[in-house]
Amino acid sequence: MKKLFSQMLSRRAFVAGSAAVMGTAATAQSENSTEIEQDVDGRVVRNISSFRSLDWQPYFQDLKNGAVLVDIQSRALHYWSEDQSIYKLYPTSVPLTEDLTRLGRTEIIRKVEGPSWRPTPSMKERNPEWPDFIGPGPDNPLGTHALHLTWTYYRIHGTHDTRKIGRRSSNGCIGLYNEHIAELYEMTKVGTQVLLI
Incomplete structure (x- = not known):
């Protein structure tokens, strides 16, 4: 039972860690996108x-x-x-x-x-x-x-x-x-x- 519980925790940790890494990549990507979308005065404008x-x-x-x-x-x-x-x-x-x-x-x-x-x-x-x-x-x-x-x-x-x-x-x-x-x-x-x- 302990072994099964440990494997479940490991899987959850892996999934949570993967999500965190993907979230970081998505955040970095959106930060880069925001930078590209900025106008000369620095405001982000979406129309x-x-x-x-x-x-x-x-x-x-x-x-x-x-x-x-x-x-x-x-x-x-x-x-x-x-x-x-x-x-x-x-x-x-x-x-x-x-x-x-x-x-x-x-x-x-x-x-x-x-x-x-x-x-x-x-x-x-x-x-x-x-x-x-x-x-x-x-x-x-x-x-x-x-x-x-x-x-x-x-x-x-x-x-x-x-x-x-x-x-x-x-x-x-x-x-x-x-x-x-x-x-x-x-x-x-x-x-x-x-x-x-």
Whole structure:
């Protein structure tokens, strides 16, 4: 009986010890995940509850040429086609800081597949080690497609660095996964209205 009781205790100790080790690993993993999810100011921001579909009427008078709404807080881009047959919702990256963020109405003035990239003067000032030019390809910060807005230097574009999506990670632009920007590129046109809120 003592031997059986001792074996049961050993099994329980093993199970309890294993659970403790797994719990420690899970805690370490979640601590690392939390670190990755932190914004520049150190706050942990999760936006799952605000990533939801929206109606276009509160934001646009009509859907002439289609409409794009970018919500900086929820880090989401909404697209409505002119005939209302298509609605898309995409996760985005947003600017690192409020001073890099531009809000308001604009529109798409140019569409580029395989864009090249040059840092803006202020980017170069902050990061003098950055190259002056990167052509199309996997190293290009604009990904596979770019939609130029009326605001100088501001674009909605793709990214090859998928870790940026859902985070404050850009120098002012709105970033999408490459497969999402390719889809948006096909649906939008020069003249599509854009609102950043």
